[in-house]
Amino acid sequence: MAKPASRRTPYDGVVITTPVTIPYQRYSIESAQWWIGRALRALADASGIAARDFDGFCLSSFTVGPDTAIGLTQHFGLSVRWLDTIPLGGASAIAALRRAARAVQAGDCDVVACVAGDTNHVDSFRRTLENFSRFAQDAVYPYGAGGANASFAMIARHYMKRFGVGREDLGRIAVAQRANALNNPHALMKTPLTLEQYMAARPIADPIHLYDCVMPCAGAEAFLVMREETAAAARLKGAKILASIERHNARLDDVVQNHGGWVADIDDLYAMAGLRPDDMDFVQTYDDYPVIVMMQLEDLGFCAKGEGAAFVRAHDLTIGGDFPHNTSGGQLSVGQAGAAGAYLGVTEAIRQVLGSAGPTQVAGARTGLASGFGMINYDRGLSSGAVIVSGDG
Amino acid sequence: MVEPLQQPERRHPLRRTRQPSLPPMGRSRAGMLLTRAATEGRFALQRCGECGAFCYPAHDVCPGCLSTDLKLTDAPNGGILVSKTVVRVPADVYFRERAPWRIGMVKLDCGPTVIAHLHADCREAEPVRLSLQLDKAGQAAAFARPAGDTANAADDRQWREMTSPPKFRRVLVTNGRSAVGQATAAALVAAGAKVHVGIAEPWKPFEAGKALEGCTVVPLDVTDERSVRDLAADIGGKVDILINTGEHTRPGGLIGRQGTATIMDEISQTYLGFVHLAQAFGPAMRARGADGVDSAAAWVNVFSVYALANWAAFGTTSAAEAACVSLSHCLRAELRAGGVRVVNLFTGPLDTEWFQTVPPPKVAPKAVAKAIVSALESGVEEVFVGDVAEDVRQRLEANPKALERDLGA
Numbered sequence: 001m002a003k004p005a006s007r008r009t010p011y012d013g014v015v016i017t018t019p020v021t022i023p024y025q026r027y028s029i030e031s032a033q034w035w036i037g038r039a040l041r042a043l044a045d046a047s048g049i050a051a052r053d054f055d056g057f058c059l060s061s062f063t064v065g066p067d068t069a070i071g072l073t074q075h076f077g078l079s080v081r082w083l084d085t086i087p088l089g090g091a092s093a094i095a096a097l098r099r100a101a102r103a104v105q106a107g108d109c110d111v112v113a114c115v116a117g118d119t120n121h122v123d124s125f126r127r128t129l130e131n132f133s134r135f136a137q138d139a140v141y142p143y144g145a146g147g148a149n150a151s152f153a154m155i156a157r158h159y160m161k162r163f164g165v166g167r168e169d170l171g172r173i174a175v176a177q178r179a180n181a182l183n184n185p186h187a188l189m190k191t192p193l194t195l196e197q198y199m200a201a202r203p204i205a206d207p208i209h210l211y212d213c214v215m216p217c218a219g220a221e222a223f224l225v226m227r228e229e230t231a232a233a234a235r236l237k238g239a240k241i242l243a244s245i246e247r248h249n250a251r252l253d254d255v256v257q258n259h260g261g262w263v264a265d266i267d268d269l270y271a272m273a274g275l276r277p278d279d280m281d282f283v284q285t286y287d288d289y290p291v292i293v294m295m296q297l298e299d300l301g302f303c304a305k306g307e308g309a310a311f312v313r314a315h316d317l318t319i320g321g322d323f324p325h326n327t328s329g330g331q332l333s334v335g336q337a338g339a340a341g342a343y344l345g346v347t348e349a350i351r352q353v354l355g356s357a358g359p360t361q362v363a364g365a366r367t368g369l370a371s372g373f374g375m376i377n378y379d380r381g382l383s384s385g386a387v388i389v390s391g392d393g
Numbered sequence: 394m395v396e397p398l399q400q401p402e403r404r405h406p407l408r409r410t411r412q413p414s415l416p417p418m419g420r421s422r423a424g425m426l427l428t429r430a431a432t433e434g435r436f437a438l439q440r441c442g443e444c445g446a447f448c449y450p451a452h453d454v455c456p457g458c459l460s461t462d463l464k465l466t467d468a469p470n471g472g473i474l475v476s477k478t479v480v481r482v483p484a485d486v487y488f489r490e491r492a493p494w495r496i497g498m499v500k501l502d503c504g505p506t507v508i509a510h511l512h513a514d515c516r517e518a519e520p521v522r523l524s525l526q527l528d529k530a531g532q533a534a535a536f537a538r539p540a541g542d543t544a545n546a547a548d549d550r551q552w553r554e555m556t557s558p559p560k561f562r563r564v565l566v567t568n569g570r571s572a573v574g575q576a577t578a579a580a581l582v583a584a585g586a587k588v589h590v591g592i593a594e595p596w597k598p599f600e601a602g603k604a605l606e607g608c609t610v611v612p613l614d615v616t617d618e619r620s621v622r623d624l625a626a627d628i629g630g631k632v633d634i635l636i637n638t639g640e641h642t643r644p645g646g647l648i649g650r651q652g653t654a655t656i657m658d659e660i661s662q663t664y665l666g667f668v669h670l671a672q673a674f675g676p677a678m679r680a681r682g683a684d685g686v687d688s689a690a691a692w693v694n695v696f697s698v699y700a701l702a703n704w705a706a707f708g709t710t711s712a713a714e715a716a717c718v719s720l721s722h723c724l725r726a727e728l729r730a731g732g733v734r735v736v737n738l739f740t741g742p743l744d745t746e747w748f749q750t751v752p753p754p755k756v757a758p759k760a761v762a763k764a765i766v767s768a769l770e771s772g773v774e775e776v777f778v779g780d781v782a783e784d785v786r787q788r789l790e791a792n793p794k795a796l797e798r799d800l801g802a
């Protein structure tokens with residue numbers, strides 16, 4: 001049976017503005033509320049729209065407990081008519097912008113502040129792991145997995161064997177991102193990384209080695225979603241949303257995860273945008289591990305399944321290369337500030353199409369793709385999403 | 394390939410004893426069903442009563458048909474190892490101390506995919522058999538072993554964390570005068586343990602003959618707090634496994650007897666004996682739960698199955714044993730912090746002089762001894778020894794009131 005034509009309504013008249021980043025710290029003694037509050041203040045300062053005029057608020061954070069978005073309205077003095085808490089880990093930013101875009105498009109609210117932020121106390125990461133999910137508590141954490149490393153190691157090993165991928169192929173992704181990060185003053189990693197260093201890194205959970213892992217840190221990322229006329233009135237440049245998808249717990253036949261949920265909806269994504277993968281000026285993938293980046297490049301249509309390694313061998317993934325990828329340096333080199341890690345690629349994508357990426361700017365970037373991936377509840381990542389944005393540079 | 398376990402070297406007297414740590418203990422309520430299966434040595438998963446699908450991890454609702462009828466059901470334990478890893482930098486203290494640690498993903502023939510601890514001889518893309526083991530925290534954990542036999546399989550470092558093998562361990566058997574105590578001591582020596590056997594009132598005639606060959610006989614009167622403390626002061630720091638074989642059985646019920654002398658004696662021998670042993674040996678064992686190859690590992694109680702259902706013909710003995718079962722749960726909770734497990738064996742009537750008038754089937758002392766060694770080597774927590782004990786176990790589950798009437802007849 002042919003798939004029915006997509007009935008997705010375009011995101012006409014909606015823009016994303018004011019991408020902000022609160023520079024990351026490896027460890028912080030401050031709370032998540034502190035980091036999120038600073039991001040909100042930065043949104044107000046950068047947009048010239050007072051925080052009291054934000055009438056929508058969307059929050060993602062692992063470490064804000066016991067609060068959710070509602071508690072923060074009182075904490076921050078927000079009075080909103082649209083409120084959401086999105087606990088989708090690495091897919092949170094895509095989900096946030098999709099929901100916010102529909103809310104402002106429908107007139108349920110005018111200006112949505114989408115914020116993700118987390119602190120990183122010395123024990124935050126361990127506490128997040130302990131309480132990540134019920135299936136993880138029952139069936140992963142008691143096995144010494146200590147977070148996602150072991151689960152992704154098993155996914156990576158299986159994928160690498162199945163498709164003949166070598167560590168050096170994955171290393172190209174990490175090395176290119178480090179090169180990009182050296183242009184980003186906010187990146188926590190400030191020294192070059194060679195493929196030799198990547199290969200010689202200490203093993204964490206075979207085949208995952210040190211430079212396959214992100215560094216947990218504290219930080220926040222945010223943007224505003226509003227109608228075009230609201231942005232124009234505030235003299236803000238905005239990025240358009242040409243298309244977006246999300247999929248959770250996709251019905252995949254993979255015994256061990258070889259695909260993300262993107263494959264279920266990828267045709268919709270490009271059809272809605274009226275574009276093809278070749279049309280992207282850059283790509284920001286969710287890079288919790290290079291192997292997930294490679295899977296994404298395949299599932300997002302840049303190459304066929306199993307050809308990810310050949311693809312990264314054939315392309316230059318740096319800012320000035322023929323396939324600019326994770327231009328900020330990505331989480332692998334900037335750091336993973338909890339749920340803000342989901343936003344990192346999206347705020348960078350907005351900057352790129354608005355021409356405001358500064359030292360990481362891809363020349364002439366007008367259209368790009370950002371994707372998200374998250375929530376390894378048990379044996380696989382459950383949430384995935386992607387967005388194509390465009391701007392006038 | 395697992396290297397055979399070597400006799401541990403003598404401890405350096407100045408070296409600090411490593412404090413025990415435990416793997417993560419939290420499980421959902423449904424997840425505890427698997428812990429129940431593990432205590433009994435069963436491989437069981439939840440199975441949907443409507444669509445028949447097995448599920449894992451533990452669910453409250455079937456992901457196939459949304460039924461809530463998910464019962465713990467014995468499951469085929471075969472599967473294929475589809476991926477694996479060696480975790481070298483775990484976040485958790487317990488695993489960090491034991492890294493590198495092998496885990497893998499097993500696709501079970503009956504459906505679910507299970508993340509499991511991995512025996513060193515498991516090979517990728519090859520068949521494995523899965524079992525549910527109790528980890529040091531006393532919770533169920535899936536463990537994958539090769540489908541076939543391999544050399545020195547029981548010496549695998551990770552397998553040993555899930556079991557309490559007596560090999561190279563120092564064991565105290567509390568009652569060397571009883572047939573069970575003697576058979577147990579002999580079986581443990583055969584299993585590679587160094588065995589101390591307690592003898593009460595050593596001036597009384599004592600004929601163990603060859604049964605206690607290779608064992609060290611020590612004075613131990615469990616009814617005498619002083620005697621128990623004296624022995625603990627002497628060897629308490631090197632008892633890795635304690636086998637509480639009280640075995641004080643007296644026929645008789647409640648109102649046919651006058652006075653409490655017999656009952657006091659039963660309480661003194663059985664209940665207070667257990668109390669004295671636990672107070673004297675428990676603290677050191679708990680502190681030595683992670684003390685190397687010959688760490689403290691297990692406390693085994695040999696109980697009558699009538700501890701669980703009173704047999705009126707041995708009514709007050711049954712009651713004293715019941716008190717001990719309750720106490721064993723307290724001890725289990727207290728020894729958990731050391732990763733030391735408490736194993737309860739429930740036996741039917743033994744083939745000994747105190748059950749002289751009881752018709753067969755009766756349990757040979759050697760069968761009890763064999764069950765003890767097997768429980769330690771396989772890592773279970775509850776064992777029913779003999780046909781009568783198994784009958785009582787099943788009937789308690791099916792209809793405890795019918796059993797009560799029959800045992801009172």
